[in-house]
Amino acid sequence: MHSPVDVVGVGNAIVDVIATATDEFIEGQNLVKNSMTLVDDERAHSLYDLMGPGIEASGGSAANTMAGVASFGGTAAYIGKVAGDQLGQVFAHDMRAIGVEFDVPPADTGPATARCLILVTPDAQRTMNTYLGISSLLEPSDVQVETVQRGQLLFCEGYLWDVESAKQAIRTAMAFAAEAGRRSALTLSDTFCVDRHHAEFRELVAGSVDVLFANDAELASLYGTTDLDAGLAAVRADVELACVTMGERGSVLVTADEIVEIDAVTVGPVVDTTGAGDQYAAGVLYGLARGKDLATAGALGSLAAAEVISHVGPRPATSLEALAQQFFT
Amino acid sequence: MHSPVDVVGVGNAIVDVIATATDEFIEGQNLVKNSMTLVDDERAHSLYDLMGPGIEASGGSAANTMAGVASFGGTAAYIGKVAGDQLGQVFAHDMRAIGVEFDVPPADTGPATARCLILVTPDAQRTMNTYLGISSLLEPSDVQVETVQRGQLLFCEGYLWDVESAKQAIRTAMAFAAEAGRRSALTLSDTFCVDRHHAEFRELVAGSVDVLFANDAELASLYGTTDLDAGLAAVRADVELACVTMGERGSVLVTADEIVEIDAVTVGPVVDTTGAGDQYAAGVLYGLARGKDLATAGALGSLAAAEVISHVGPRPATSLEALAQQFFT
Numbered sequence: 107m108h109s110p111v112d113v114v115g116v117g118n119a120i121v122d123v124i125a126t127a128t129d130e131f132i133e134g135q136n137l138v139k140n141s142m143t144l145v146d147d148e149r150a151h152s153l154y155d156l157m158g159p160g161i162e163a164s165g166g167s168a169a170n171t172m173a174g175v176a177s178f179g180g181t182a183a184y185i186g187k188v189a190g191d192q193l194g195q196v197f198a199h200d201m202r203a204i205g206v207e208f209d210v211p212p213a214d215t216g217p218a219t220a221r222c223l224i225l226v227t228p229d230a231q232r233t234m235n236t237y238l239g240i241s242s243l244l245e246p247s248d249v250q251v252e253t254v255q256r257g258q259l260l261f262c263e264g265y266l267w268d269v270e271s272a273k274q275a276i277r278t279a280m281a282f283a284a285e286a287g288r289r290s291a292l293t294l295s296d297t298f299c300v301d302r303h304h305a306e307f308r309e310l311v312a313g314s315v316d317v318l319f320a321n322d323a324e325l326a327s328l329y330g331t332t333d334l335d336a337g338l339a340a341v342r343a344d345v346e347l348a349c350v351t352m353g354e355r356g357s358v359l360v361t362a363d364e365i366v367e368i369d370a371v372t373v374g375p376v377v378d379t380t381g382a383g384d385q386y387a388a389g390v391l392y393g394l395a396r397g398k399d400l401a402t403a404g405a406l407g408s409l410a411a412a413e414v415i416s417h418v419g420p421r422p423a424t425s426l427e428a429l430a431q432q433f434f435t
Numbered sequence: 436m437h438s439p440v441d442v443v444g445v446g447n448a449i450v451d452v453i454a455t456a457t458d459e460f461i462e463g464q465n466l467v468k469n470s471m472t473l474v475d476d477e478r479a480h481s482l483y484d485l486m487g488p489g490i491e492a493s494g495g496s497a498a499n500t501m502a503g504v505a506s507f508g509g510t511a512a513y514i515g516k517v518a519g520d521q522l523g524q525v526f527a528h529d530m531r532a533i534g535v536e537f538d539v540p541p542a543d544t545g546p547a548t549a550r551c552l553i554l555v556t557p558d559a560q561r562t563m564n565t566y567l568g569i570s571s572l573l574e575p576s577d578v579q580v581e582t583v584q585r586g587q588l589l590f591c592e593g594y595l596w597d598v599e600s601a602k603q604a605i606r607t608a609m610a611f612a613a614e615a616g617r618r619s620a621l622t623l624s625d626t627f628c629v630d631r632h633h634a635e636f637r638e639l640v641a642g643s644v645d646v647l648f649a650n651d652a653e654l655a656s657l658y659g660t661t662d663l664d665a666g667l668a669a670v671r672a673d674v675e676l677a678c679v680t681m682g683e684r685g686s687v688l689v690t691a692d693e694i695v696e697i698d699a700v701t702v703g704p705v706v707d708t709t710g711a712g713d714q715y716a717a718g719v720l721y722g723l724a725r726g727k728d729l730a731t732a733g734a735l736g737s738l739a740a741a742e743v744i745s746h747v748g749p750r751p752a753t754s755l756e757a758l759a760q761q762f763f764t
Contacts, residue, residue, distance in 0.1 A: 154528060421488070
């Protein structure tokens with residue numbers, strides 16, 4: 107188990123509970139469409155009681171990304187915390203079954219495995235309500251230096267910033283990566299998440315992040331400007347590479363001296379946008395780890411995002427490796 | 436809670452774990468494709484460890500059928516046993532969320548909620564491995580006379596016959612139904628299930644069953660003849676109505692003096708045949724409960740089966756009521 111891996115992900119280990127919902131339900135519950143809200147155990151239960159029948163699937167932003175890297179044929183390891191309950195077993199099984207190393211032992215006391223109640227509206231947008239449970243007890247001691255340093259890239263999710271110990275776990279992981287000359291990547295995760303941690307994210311991005319993933323709204327929130335060019339100018343001064351997604355308008359990859367525009371890809375009707383950003387990151391990270399140029403890495407990201415939004419569930423339902431061969435050869 | 440309902444279902448309360456698998460995997464694990472095998476906890480774990488990543492969805496044959504009845508706009512109640520664990524909560528939630536009454540209290544001791552490891556091969560066939568867990572502890576005392584007698588029809592799954600106490604629960608339920616002049620329906624479930632309980636099934640069908648659901652193979656197994664006409668002649672002497680499915684060749688409904696042939700329906704490419712028989716029964720039972728003629732009831736069955744095989748998962752992913760309006764008006 108000492109071989110190098112393409113990417114090491116750190117995030118909240120979550121099982122998704124996915125149900126369809128009407129716009130009226132979203133409004134009636136005062137939910138903010140297309141964003142993530144943290145809920146406590148009580149609210150999670152009361153919302154669940156009101157939701158339609160669901161399906162359960164392993165999720166978690168960085169975990170979904172690692173599943174995507176593995177689906178491309180890449181190698182990945184994951185750091186996150188589950189409980190020793192049924193959903194924790196499901197999460198661990200699904201990571202290992204897709205070939206992602208996951209060695210953090212389940213917690214034997216404390217709250218349940220995290221779950222995210224995802225409501226998918228007829229417009230294919232998802233509204234997420236996360237009960238963090240045991241996942242928020244991830245702490246620096248769960249981050250093994252050897253695991254981090256085996257990765258070509260480290261990938262952390264911004265969502266972790268909502269909990270103090272998890273935040274320290276990210277800082278620890280990024281320090282380990284820097285020590286070994288590895289690049290650290292961060293996804294900003296969500297505009298509300300950026301708003302909650304604005305100053306710290308600015309400092310982290312400028313000081314410790316090499317590769318930043320954000321959508322246009324998150325970038326705007328981070329730099330306080332809705333002007334995309336101004337946001338791109340600001341971010342290229344802060345990081346080596348920024349990958350900014352713009353939904354169906356594709357994405358743009360910027361470095362100090364390059365701007366590469368990437369078209370969106372279509373593989374089928376859009377059914378459920380859950381996991382689009384996670385899978386975009388998977389394609390780009392896999393491409394970077396394998397030494398692809400930015401245009402190719404971005405195209406892999408677009409393809410992976412297109413696949414995941416063509417079906418219900420946050421992880422690839424088909425081999426991204428095979429899909430990439432079909433699209434690019 | 437004293438209003439009448441269309442159908443009361445009795446069955447093993449199970450959460451499905453659905454993964455894709457290759458034919459080589461099915462052969463390598465000595466599994467019998469397209470049938471159901473009972474497994475113990477140890478085998479369930481070892482098989483799960485070898486399976487690919489899964490999605491979890493509430494299942495159970497009669498429970499799926501009740502979900503289908505509700506999706507048609509019908510009313511239904513369900514009798515089955517879950518544990519007080521996370522999967523038991525998922526099962527109960529999903530029943531209630533779709534509008535099916537489910538009042539059997541979760542067991543607070545004993546094994547875990549039942550799960551069925553379903554392997555879907557590229558030909559869309561499913562191979563099921565069921566760990567019965569707490570579901571097999573269903574017993575006559577769980578069957579409330581009032582619940583059974585509120586149903587226009589009682590529907591029991593043959594799978595229950597694998598456990599002595601559950602068998603007695605069926606007998607109890609059928610006796611309650613007969614007492615109130617309600618019809619009892621049974622599905623034979625699986626050829627191996629018929630083989631395991633051949634003599635008892637023959638006696639039960641002849642003595643207590645009014646409406647029988649079977650596929651052609653199960654009918655052949657029950658009456659010891661592969662000649663369909665001979666099987667139909669035998670079954671029409673035993674029950675008031677027999678509904679015999681023949682896959683893509685449609686189905687046939689036979690009574691003492693009528694034979695109604697029903698065509699199969701297509702609503703999309705066949706993705707996963709899990710739940711086809713359960714949903715066929717849902718359409719027929721809903722039609723019977725609502726006083727439709729046999730041709731209409733059969734057509735509703737075909738439609739419900741067609742919907743469920745067009746996606747992954749054992750229950751309708753869309754409103755069967757809306758689908759029926761679209762198809763039949």
